[in-house]
Every structure is written in C-alpha cells, then in structure tokens.
Amino acid sequence: MGDKKKKKREMDTRFAKFGTVSFTATTKVNDFVDFLEKGQVAGTRCKTCGTHYFPPRAHCCQCLDRAEMEWFTVEGTGRLMTYSQLMYAPIGFTDDLPYAIAVLDYGDYKVFGRIGDVPLEELEIGMELKAQANRLPNGQLNYVFNRP
Amino acid sequence: MGKVAIIGVGQSAFSRAYPGSIRELAFEAFREAMVDAGAETGDIGATVVCSAPEYDKQRSPAGVLAEYLGLTPQPTFYAETLCSSSSTGLKLAYSLVASGLHDSVMVIGFQKMSEISSAESQERMGRGADIQWESPFGTMMPAYYAMYAQGYMDSYGITSEDLALIRVKAATYGQINEKAVYRKGVELQQCLDADPVANPLKVFDCCANADGASCVIVASEAKAKAMGIAKPVWILGLGAASAPVNLAGRDLFNGLRVAQMAAAEAYQMAGISAQDVDVAEVHDCFTIAEMMAYENLGFAEPGGGKELIRSKETYKEGSIPVNVDGGLLSKGHPIGATGGSQIRTIVLQLRGEAGEMQVKDPQIGLVHNIGGVGLYGNVSILGR
Ligand SMILES: [Zn+2]
Numbered sequence: 001m002g003d004k005k006k007k008k009r010e011m012d013t014r015f016a017k018f019g020t021v022s023f024t025a026t027t028k029v030n031d032f033v034d035f036l037e038k039g040q041v042a043g044t045r046c047k048t049c050g051t052h053y054f055p056p057r058a059h060c061c062q063c064l065d066r067a068e069m070e071w072f073t074v075e076g077t078g079r080l081m082t083y084s085q086l087m088y089a090p091i092g093f094t095d096d097l098p099y100a101i102a103v104l105d106y107g108d109y110k111v112f113g114r115i116g117d118v119p120l121e122e123l124e125i126g127m128e129l130k131a132q133a134n135r136l137p138n139g140q141l142n143y144v145f146n147r148p
Numbered sequence: 149m150g151k152v153a154i155i156g157v158g159q160s161a162f163s164r165a166y167p168g169s170i171r172e173l174a175f176e177a178f179r180e181a182m183v184d185a186g187a188e189t190g191d192i193g194a195t196v197v198c199s200a201p202e203y204d205k206q207r208s209p210a211g212v213l214a215e216y217l218g219l220t221p222q223p224t225f226y227a228e229t230l231c232s233s234s235s236t237g238l239k240l241a242y243s244l245v246a247s248g249l250h251d252s253v254m255v256i257g258f259q260k261m262s263e264i265s266s267a268e269s270q271e272r273m274g275r276g277a278d279i280q281w282e283s284p285f286g287t288m289m290p291a292y293y294a295m296y297a298q299g300y301m302d303s304y305g306i307t308s309e310d311l312a313l314i315r316v317k318a319a320t321y322g323q324i325n326e327k328a329v330y331r332k333g334v335e336l337q338q339c340l341d342a343d344p345v346a347n348p349l350k351v352f353d354c355c356a357n358a359d360g361a362s363c364v365i366v367a368s369e370a371k372a373k374a375m376g377i378a379k380p381v382w383i384l385g386l387g388a389a390s391a392p393v394n395l396a397g398r399d400l401f402n403g404l405r406v407a408q409m410a411a412a413e414a415y416q417m418a419g420i421s422a423q424d425v426d427v428a429e430v431h432d433c434f435t436i437a438e439m440m441a442y443e444n445l446g447f448a449e450p451g452g453g454k455e456l457i458r459s460k461e462t463y464k465e466g467s468i469p470v471n472v473d474g475g476l477l478s479k480g481h482p483i484g485a486t487g488g489s490q491i492r493t494i495v496l497q498l499r500g501e502a503g504e505m506q507v508k509d510p511q512i513g514l515v516h517n518i519g520g521v522g523l524y525g526n527v528s529i530l531g532r
C-alpha cells in the first residue's frame with residue numbers, strides 16, 4: 001500500500017508557465033513552453049497533409065491516424081490584421097494595463113497575441129510585426145509582437 | 149414536414165439584480181407565455197432550458213425549472229451556445245416538433261448574472277475565450293469586439309460617431325420598452341465623451357449585464373389549431389453556424405462569417421431574400437455588432453452599414469427597422485434569455501401587438517443572435 005501511494009503519477013504541467021495567468025497546466029503540446037524558454041515561438045505542422053497549426057495542435061483532424069505532427073518555429077514577420085488596447089483587464093492582469101492584443105497574419109497561419117513595445121499610436125493595420133518569445137516580470141513566459 | 153408555429157411568448161423585466169431565485173425568475177417569463185398562448189401545463193410536451201452555465205450556481209437547471217413550472221414528468225434538457233443559447237433552443241424545439249416527436253415544446257432562456265459576485269464574474273470573464281491560447285494574454289469580451297471594430301473602421305472608414313448613432317437609436321426605444329434595464333435617452337456627445345473600455349469601444353458602445361428570463365412556446369400546425377391560437381407566427385427559416393474560437397482561426401475582421409452563413413441558410417429555407425424582411429432584431433451586444441449585422445444579413449452592402457444608420461433607415465419609420473425594442477444595448481443582456489427576448493419582440497411585431505414600438509404592418513421578421521465573439525451564429529426568420 002505504502003509503495004503504491006508513493007508511485008503517484010507525475011503530471012507534466014509545463015504549460016502552467018504560459019501567460020501572465022495560465023488557465024490550464026496540461027496539454028500534449030507542452031513542448032511549446034520549452035521553445036519559449038529557448039526564445040522561440042513554435043507551432044505544429046502535419047507532415048501528412050502539410051497543414052500548419054498555430055496555436056500548435058497535437059492532432060490533425062483531417063489525417064487522423066495517418067497524421068505525423070512536427071514542430072516548426074514562427075519565423076519572419078506577419079501582417080497586423082487588427083488590434084485593440086484594453087483599458088480594463090480581467091483579474092490577474094490589471095498590473096499589465098494598458099496593453100493591446102492583436103492578430104498577425106503569417107500567410108500559412110495566423111498568430112493571436114499581445115503587442116510588445118510598439119507605441120500604440122504607431123500601430124497601423126497592415127504593418128509588419130514579428131512574434132517574439134518574452135519573459136514576464138512574474139517569471140511566466142509568453143510571446144509579444146514587436147517591430148522587426 | 150408540417151409547419152411549425154410560435155404560439156406564445158413571454159419575458160420577465162430585465163433588471164440589474166433580480167430579487168429572487170432562478171426558478172422564480174423563469175416563472176415570470178413562463179407565466180406570460182402560458183397566458184399568451186392560453187395554454188395549460190399539459191399542453192407542453194417537452195422543455196428546452198437555455199443559459200450560460202458559468203453564471204449558474206445551480207447544476208443542471210433544466211430539471212429544477214421544469215419542476216417549479218409544473219412541467220414534470222415531461223422530458224426536459226439543457227442547451228447552451230453562450231449568448232445565443234435560446235436561439236439554439238428554438239432550433240431544437242423546431243426540430244422536436246417538425247420531426248413529430250412532440251406536438252409542443254417550450255424554450256425557456258434565463259440568466260441571473262447577479263447570482264455570482266462581481267469578483268467571480270471577473271474571473272469567469274477571463275475565461276470567456278480560448279482558455280489555453282488566448283486568455284493567458286488577458287482578454288475580455290469588449291476587447292474582442294473592439295478588434296472587429298478596429299478592423300471594420302480600417303476597412304470602411306467609419307468613425308466613433310457612426311457607432312454612437314447606433315447607441316442613440318437603441319436608447320430611443322429603450323425609453324419606451326418597460327422591460328428594458330436602461331430606460332434613459334442617450335445623446336451623441338455623451339457617447340463620444342465616455343471613457344474607453346477597449347479601444348475603439350467606449351462605455352456607451354457596450355451593453356450591460358442583466359438578470360432576466362424569456363419563454364417561447366412552439367407547436368405543430370395541428371396543435372396550434374386545436375388550441376385555437378388566433379395569431380400563430382410561423383417559423384419560416386432557421387440558420388446556424390460556428391467559427392474557430394481563437395481569433396487566429398478567423399479570416400475576416402470587418403464582419404462575422406457565422407452571421408453571413410446563418411443568414412444565407414435561413415433565407416434559403418424561408419425562400420426569401422434580405423429585401424423581404426420588414427423588421428429585425430440583431431445582436432447588438434456592442435454597437436459595432438449591429439453595424440456588422442446590417443451587412444452580414446444583407447440589409448446593406450459591405451461598408452454600407454453606416455449609410456443605414458446615418459439616414460435613420462433602421463429606425464421604426466425607416467426601410468428596415470432594427471432593434472426598435474432597445475436592443476441588447478438598452479434592454480440589457482441576460483445571456484441565456486436574450487434570444488428568446490428577441491424572438492418575442494418579432495412575434496409581437498408580426499401580430500401587431502408591439503404597442504408604441506410597433507412598425508407598420510410587418511409580414512416577415514428576422515432574429516440575428518450571436519454567441520461569443522462570432523463563435524456561434526443563429527438567424528431565425530418568422531412570418532405571419
Ligand atoms: Zn494532416
């Protein structure tokens with residue numbers, strides 16, 4: 001009995017490090033956090049059908065059991081599709097105010113995230129920005145959009 | 149497949165904080181719909197209960213409500229698509245009746261948003277998106293719609309003033325809707341001077357939380373006839389669609405694909421086009437949402453929405469009256485009850501019973517009800 005208790009299954013909770021506040025700790029794409037640690041933003045690609053997934057997925061709903069998933073890193077710049085600056089924030093994010101969220105179009109995929117150190121008055125839909133891994137003051141990891 | 153009618157509608161007053169329990173709140177809408185239809189509980193074959201569960205303390209409210217409303221032992225179950233839950237309920241009720249499984253089904257939508265504390269509500273708002281990939285950035289509903297507003301402004305060159313005109317219209321009718329939570333008029337300058345919530349949306353661009361309930365009774369043609377319903381309103385077309393929850397999966401930021409797709413499906417089923425609609429209720433949780441709805445429903449060409457509101461074509465006397473009951477902006481938005489409230493407004497309009505809000509002799513009405521930020525789209529077309 002005692003032994004059994006000790007053999008409690010270890011959960012891989014690396015994903016708890018993602019974001020100012022993380023709402024989920026376990027996912028099959030936990031390696032995403034390791035990429036962020038290395039300064040990279042990564043998605044997954046299904047080798048079977050060639051689809052790029054961002055945010056990364058562990059599965060391909062088209063290829064099912066024929067899917068072969070691999071990681072790719074988000075390189076270069078994406079076109080700013082839209083953005084908004086928040087003046088109110090949910091609990092846990094008020095210290096970050098004001099901040100802006102945005103979507104970048106990378107062609108094969110899009111990336112949802114936060115604007116980094118680009119002054120808001122300089123933001124313009126259509127401009128090119130670059131997704132970059134980022135370490136937050138509270139030790140958590142995320143990614144932000146900056147000028148290339 | 150036989151015709152399906154709406155034979156009774158009801159709605160509680162929408163309020164900031166309802167001084168009672170969810171079963172009592174639901175009863176207020178239920179009582180009005182039952183009296184409206186001249187129905188007895190034995191006439192109701194099944195109930196579909198609709199709400200957004202994150203605000204409910206009660207687990208599985210369907211059984212609790214059915215018991216209080218005297219609708220046991222008939223089957224009851226729960227439907228949820230966020231803010232469009234009760235439009236989804238209507239679609240389920242239609243299916244249950246059209247299939248012949250039941251000859252009458254009740255749709256009850258409710259939300260007691262004051263059931264939880266504002267701290268709890270704040271916490272839930274943070275989870276109102278893709279909790280794995282979006283919420284960790286600190287997202288909120290107004291910010292998502294603000295991203296559509298930014299995209300729309302960039303595409304079509306509208307200003308904050310165009311959006312404010314929509315709020316001014318809503319407030320015009322909120323003043324004459326005794327069930328609305330916001331009964332005051334709103335001046336254009338008041339909107340423009342208000343604090344920003346998430347740029348470019350300001351305080352008056354956003355609807356308010358509310359407590360409320362709605363009730364819609366659906367029946368087969370034969371049942372409606374047997375009950376002696378004088379003015380049945382027929383369900384002519386239903387459309388629904390879904391979209392990726394993460395905005396990284398969206399291809400459009402100046403309109404909602406789910407609304408376009410739901411509208412196309414509903415128009416096709418009804419065998420009509422946008423020009424045939426005489427009165428509409430659209431999901432104006434934010435002013436930008438109504439502007440996009442004008443175009444997604446085909447009342448205006450892409451980018452043409454601003455002309456409709458500037459020329460007051462969507463006022464009661466205009467060519468396509470929209471939200472002449474005050475909309476979500478003035479009525480308030482008790483999530484699960486909202487769709488049923490919109491349906492009720494259109495049913496009353498088609499029967500000529502909308503009182504001060506009545507538009508002139510409408511034959512066909514439309515309800516556009518969106519769940520989340522364009523996550524779920526529902527369009528229902530009703531006719532006399
Ligand atoms: Zn694949």
